[in-house]
Amino acid sequence: MNMAVKGFFARSELAATLYAFRREFFVVGVFSMVANVLMLTPTLYMLQVYDRVLVSRSELTLLVVSLITLFLFAVMAFAEWSRSRLLVRAGVRLDAVLSTRVFNASFEANLSQSGAPAQRAFADLTEIRQFLTGNGIFAFFDAPWAPIYIGVLFFLHPFLGWVSIGFALIQASMAWLGHRRTVQPAEEASRASTDVNIYLQNKLRNAEVVESMGMLAGLRQRWAQRHQHYMERQGVAHGLTHRITVLSKWIRYCQQSLALGAGALLVIDGELTPGAMIAANVLMTRALAPIDQMVGTWRGFLGARSAFGRLEQLLQAHPERDPALSRVPPTGAVVLREVVARAVGRVEPILKGVSLHAEPGTVTVVLGPSGSGKSTLARVLMGIWPEVDGEVLLDGQPLAGWSRRELGPHLGYLPQDVELFDGTIAENIARFADIDSEKVIAAARSAGLHEMILRFPKGYDTPMGEAGGLLSGGQRQRVGLARALYGTPALVVLDEPNANLDDVGEAALTSAVRGLKREGRTVFLITHRPGAIAVADQLVVLRDGRILMQGARDAVLAQLRPPAAQPAAVSPSPPIAPPAPSAA
CATH class of the missing domain: 1.20.1560.10 (ABC transporter type 1, transmembrane domain)
Structure with missing residues (x-):
């Protein structure tokens, strides 16, 4: 009984x-x-x-x-x-x-x-x-x-x-x-x-x-x-x-x-x-x-x-994840195999058989028109898209198999819509964990924020409720960028990080990405701005949820230009023309 x-x-x-x-x-x-x-x-x-x-x-x-x-x-x-x-x-x-x-x-x-x-x-x-x-x-x-x-x-x-x-x-x-x-x-x-x-x-x-x-x-x-x-x-x-x-x-x-x-x-x-x-x-x-x-x-x-x-x-x-699950810190090697991402209420998948890989110390820039699935790809790379078929591997292990609490400090993510939370600027940058002042300042310097933050009466201790009304869209995005760069993230995904940045902010972003590359981090950069392409090791062009082109930066750029306009040497930051259907 x-x-x-x-x-x-x-x-x-x-x-x-x-x-x-x-x-x-x-x-x-x-x-x-x-x-x-x-x-x-x-x-x-x-x-x-x-x-x-x-x-x-x-x-x-x-x-x-x-x-x-x-x-x-x-x-x-x-x-x-x-x-x-x-x-x-x-x-x-x-x-x-x-x-x-x-x-x-x-x-x-x-x-x-x-x-x-x-x-x-x-x-x-x-x-x-x-x-x-x-x-x-x-x-x-x-x-x-x-x-x-x-x-x-x-x-x-x-x-x-x-x-x-x-x-x-x-x-x-x-x-x-x-x-x-x-x-x-x-x-x-x-x-x-x-x-x-x-x-x-x-x-x-x-x-x-x-x-x-x-x-x-x-x-x-x-x-x-x-x-x-x-x-x-x-x-x-x-x-x-x-x-x-x-x-x-x-x-x-x-x-x-x-x-x-x-x-x-x-x-x-x-x-x-x-x-x-x-x-x-x-x-x-x-x-x-x-x-x-x-x-x-x-x-x-x-x-x-x-x-x-x-x-x-x-x-x-939503069952509880295994709290005892523990792995060695990731190095940032990313592999996607035939990834299909679906959305609730939508019959056709957003991503359709996407396969790519990125090694530590490389920068992958993702290009494509609006609605091509770039932001969905960013969420898939972070393991936060709900309905995914195929394999998303980090250091050869399925991303879903990692403990999010353990993996979180090794990931950096800047979404298109930056959301800052109730707390101080330092707490937001430190992801509301124990604040390491040196890491907070280093992340703020990488995002070009340090001098601006010091101009606030309370500095890094300024509550976001006060600072939120004083920050422009670009500055809020740079706070989000500093949060993504905080600590030592092995994988950093930046979705339109320069959408609201001025020239100074974009220069800080480029410098931060180069620094991540020197440190052996894996960076995915989703952007429409050609200036960011200069730091890319490989380009991925998406259209309608599929990879239209993928490869080394110069090789992909050569395919994107009309044949008659191809110069003998490739400029590091040329304008990007819409990919032609015949290029597939």
């Missing part, structure tokens, strides 16, 4: 994590048992007062019974406090165990362009934790004790036991009806809420573009449509939940009065004492409380169940 339970929970990583807290849940169950057994205390106290104390008129008996009752109430309060505290501490531990894992999985989901389910990953984790530490979970621990209370009612009188069973069946039917009627509307409302939040966040990230070109009215109209759909779905879900809750309350009120009436009928017939009548009413209310509480917390249970499913799917789609 135990193996079967373990097998069930081992179906997923999230379920296995929850199963690891079985000891805490067992202890909570023990405290729940103590609390629920002591819930019989008011019933026994009423029986003693009505049927013994009032008959005997003994003050000493009343005192002793009252003291015993107070002691049992104190034990019951301690049991309830202990189980609440234990669940809260378990929730904190659960968050500590899963937060890093969820962070990594949601990051990889966004990286793989499937970020929609990951947008609310931490909200899902919070919802699961709150349900497991809230009042809703107590209903599941208290529900198994309802038959004990009903058994006591049968002991008082069988008629009261059958009345309680009838009301229990009615309330259980309400719980089942609540599940059947509310699960689909609740899921639709949740999906609509996620859609609205994602849409709004995307627009807020581009607030400057929206405001500058007067796009707000049109976008607001589209947001209003999504918001209206969400409000409609939420209204339907809330309406059903409220109707079921109101009906459940009506049944509960009826149960309390009718139970008292049934007890009074038995008293009239001489089959029950007045004390037992009052005690039975309290006991029946307590017996049916967990079921009624389930009806009230059913919406929270459905939300937690949906959150569990989404989080389970996220963790399964």
Whole structure:
């Protein structure tokens, strides 16, 4: 039986994590048992007062019974406090165990362009934790004790036991009806809420573009449509939940009065004492409380169940990488063999059978028109493109087999859209690791930033929130370049690094690339600017996702020029003409 339970929970990583807290849940169950057994205390106290104390008129008996009752109430309060505290501490531990894992999985989901389910990953984790530490979970621990209370009612009188069973069946039917009627509307409302939040966040990230070109009215109209759909779905879900809750309350009120009436009928017939009548009413209310509480917390249970499913799917789609995986630092030898890169929602691949290689200490310049797949190739070289077929090897090992935490310091990447993060300039350049001042300054000097940074009042300690408004597009790109050059990266991929640079910045870039080459680093430079071609060892020309030309710089340049215009000597930095189809 135990193996079967373990097998069930081992179906997923999230379920296995929850199963690891079985000891805490067992202890909570023990405290729940103590609390629920002591819930019989008011019933026994009423029986003693009505049927013994009032008959005997003994003050000493009343005192002793009252003291015993107070002691049992104190034990019951301690049991309830202990189980609440234990669940809260378990929730904190659960968050500590899963937060890093969820962070990594949601990051990889966004990286793989499937970020929609990951947008609310931490909200899902919070919802699961709150349900497991809230009042809703107590209903599941208290529900198994309802038959004990009903058994006591049968002991008082069988008629009261059958009345309680009838009301229990009615309330259980309400719980089942609540599940059947509310699960689909609740899921639709949740999906609509996620859609609205994602849409709004995307627009807020581009607030400057929206405001500058007067796009707000049109976008607001589209947001209003999504918001209206969400409000409609939420209204339907809330309406059903409220109707079921109101009906459940009506049944509960009826149960309390009718139970008292049934007890009074038995008293009239001489089959029950007045004390037992009052005690039975309290006991029946307590017996049916967990079921009624389930009806009230059913919406929270459905939300937690949906959150569990989404989080389970996220963790399964992005399993944890082996933390023990370790390799020697790479030298930068890169090989691509028949690489095909696809994008979600696009039938035709972006890269179609790309094969190339680059040795350490060489500079490969990638040319091609817009839409040819250059930026996708850069992401493939970094191992951050989600759907790749073929082989991407670094030092003869598949790039996906490296530990990203271990490999990261040996890679340098400058994307087209430079994103600087909240923190100081030094922290951004140092990639938010332990700051090595000498390496930070060396990287800034290589990018031509050092003198500019020193002009800030706080120098390298200037927060990006302050510097961001002072930096031009070219300067931000050079900060990103310094970040890519930080440390000793064996492989550096620069995607349009000189797109926003002036002559001084481009000279600094050329000098940095030459320095990387002298140090034996492997550099891939994606650019449209002919000045960067002067430092190239080999050129790769892409068109429509395929390599049109590849080889030594001078040989490829000779093919790019019209035959009549070929000079005797090749200039190191000639203008690049669009490659002709016949050149293939």
